[in-house]
Amino acid sequence: MDKKLVETITSRDQDFAQWYTDLCLKAELMDYSDAKGFIIYRPYGYAIWENIQKYLDTKFKETGHENVYMPMVITESLFQKEKDHVDGFAPETAFMTTASGDEGERLIVRPTSEVLFCQHYAKIVSSYRDLPKKYNQWCSVVRWEKTTRPFLRGKEFLWQEGHTIHRTEEEARKETLDMLDTYNRLGRDLLAIPFVTGRKTEKEKFAGAVETYAIEALMHDGKALQSGTSHYFGSGFAEAFDIKYQDSDNLVKHVYQTSWGVSTRLIGAVIMVHGDDEGLVLPPYVAPTQIVIIPIQSQKQEVMDAANKLYQDLKEAGYRVKLDDSNRTPGWKFAEYEMKGVPVRLEVGPRDLQNGVVTVTTRHNRAKSQIGLDVVVSSMDQVLKDMHQDLYNNALNHVQKNTFVAKTYDEFKTQIEKGGYIKMSVCGEEAELIIKADVQATARVILDEPLVTELCPVTKKKATQTILFARAY
Template sequence: MAKNLTPRKSDYSRWYNDLVIQADLADNSGVRGCMIIKPYGFAIWEKIQAELDHRFKETGHVNAYFPLFIPKSHFSKEADHVEGFAKECAVVTHYRLKNNPDGPGIVVDETAKLEEELIVRPTSETIIWDTYKKWVQSYRDLPILVNQWANVVRWEMRTRLFLRTSEFLWQEGHTAHATENEAIFEAKQMLDVYGDFVEEHMAIPVVRGTKSSNERFAGALETYCIETLMQDGKALQAGTSHFLGQNFAKAFDVKFQDKNGEMNYVWGTSWGVSTRLMGALIMTHSDDNGLVLPPKLAPTQVVIIPIYRGEEELLKLDAVVKGLLEKLKKIGIRVKYDNRDTYKPGWKFNEYELKGVPVRIAIGPRDLEKGTVEVARRDNLSKESVKLEMLDSHIESLLNEIQEQLFIKSKVSLEDNIHIVDNWNSFKLALDKGGFVSAHWDGTPETENKIKELTKATIRCIPLNNEKKDGLCILTGNPSSERVLFARAY
């Protein structure tokens, strides 16, 4: 049992914080809301990045990089967009410091004031659309399918490691198309890329849907999203894909000549996922002993711990393990042999449990005699004895089983926590229980706002492939054509 990890039951958000710090994923920094992603946390992020990048390229996208700074004038061109982000922008006003003439330290050099302030990007639509204007003349220049991996800054009031930080890492795709249908197809396609990745790779089940107008991206006509449910019953938006219509094209005057020689505005999309996925990963699978990682994302999938007394015994084990390592690496398993003499076996067990390594192999003199090893799973903490000669195939299928089991477990939990309600009282009760609440809504922003005010719950999404079935709005009793999912959210 971990020493200082707060149990989930006693304080879920403290458990989360403790876990992030103790599992060596990230730490707070000296700058408000900005985190240090530590090597172990970053290794997991790199796994996420690598797989997503692969999937983006499989769907025809290419990577590029745009500047961190956005001139203020660009930023203000799309009205809804400004409205949405203005309150949380970091602004660069000067470009030089000087020694404090009145004492120690260093001060801003007031003579070095920028003519036009620069905004640190909270997202890159504006600078990218300003660029696309130069890239697009003809239908032959379309589509543009660009992604960038970057950091962005949003001056958040209340931050939490990975879930909401002032600076975060993400990717943002920005595409431009000749037709509306093509752009809508793209936005939906990317939602599926996200959904499939999160389910298959992160073992996190998602609900795919669209946002209500209240929750829609500033400047978008439609926001598609994947929503997930955390262990404490709160929802977490894991990714979004926006159909931008011609809003940004019009704001930045991005026109092209079509096959008939007519001038048209291009159609756009943007889509992104961020280091917030790390938060989703942590909160979906982990337990009171620490992190639980799905094998596909674990930087180390298998750790081998020798148990011995004296150097002689260790040397014997080293020789046996050497062969095991070769066998496991040959079939593509990320395995680590921790034969450090500076830590004891019990300490190591706890350490790798805290860090969520999916499989632990312990090998000692007793095993050598019997020709076996002890194999322990992180997800359900079970242990078994496995014959040495069977080990590689056993581990391979075990990793697959763990990946699958983690998904099934969270999927069951998600489904068990979608509550269907038809009146206001049970609506409130269901929200207090946690989870998604499926209810009718009259489709107006006013009603959604009122519900938010009364319950702190928002519409997380209107599920795609939702059953169209008439009903009455949970609050107003007005007619509604389908159910939507409400929840309290991160």
């Protein structure tokens, strides 16, 4: 590894936050714009998001969801229509002004689009035959965050937001949990991240929701990251926006509604779960480039002929492959692609070619091996599968090693300073508020597990549920 490249990256254990920022910039995932809190998604960072999009968009369409696009602005009067929703977002909303001095109604740049979908659904639904409506939108939203960090929290971020309406409560509740499962499988199958899933507490649920479910990931530094949410709204929004239909029994009824979304925050999760002191470690199925081919002694014709053939064969087999035939030294190239987390490096040199092999290095464990030139393409599927599983297992092991149970509040306070998830049975919101004030930890999800203690260690009142707590981004 080229130390000149690595010297600009702070060690994870020395300063995790600085390591993260260094890596986002050095690996060319993003850059800062002149407007504070707004980032530029560079091609390499945006390509990661595109692969997440492709995975989810395919899953959504397989389950009958359709993509739409709503306006980026919401009139103030429309936004005020759902009071709970406004209370949840009012501190974060951005208002637009016009250069013409138009004194018409003020416009809000969307922080989310519930009210836009509700208004539209009220216009287009009249009968049970119109249901369900299962829409999804890929867009950006603006929330006026005071403290920002690339991908994790910004004034503008990219996301998908699904909004569905249904004939029955049962159907809407199933949709809510089905989408939570889709997000969980995204972590398992694409990102190599083991999410913890569950319902949010009343205090932590989305404004206006009956129930909110979340996927939570544990970062290398022991902090949690809420990585996606799925909300069951019941008929609250439908009643506020008069979304009604005539059922088969001729009675007029309100619909039941859901909303669910993930954002470019997932890129931050991939960085912080898998990265190391040398740079990114990208899971192979989400990596923009899965395989890079480095010719050794590229001036030799036989080397370039073999490298080019390998490139064409891998490309035709469907892999995202790059051939770096630039005039940089092999050492510089090794360091560069380690920094960018490219899963597999293939070295093609004259000595190896004489023996009919190429040298293969896997980024996550830096293991080197030699594979017959004639079986490289047929071997790659298993190489990538093994790498993905290794990364998932490593992340799962990190979660298991850093999940603790607290029977007393003193145990809880001692452990929270070390990081990780902590299971504790509490009495409810009163305990949550005390914990947040004392140690800045929050309830991540409610666990479907037996009570750890009969009494809440925080308030000494009767415990009602076991909750997974952590400090979080």
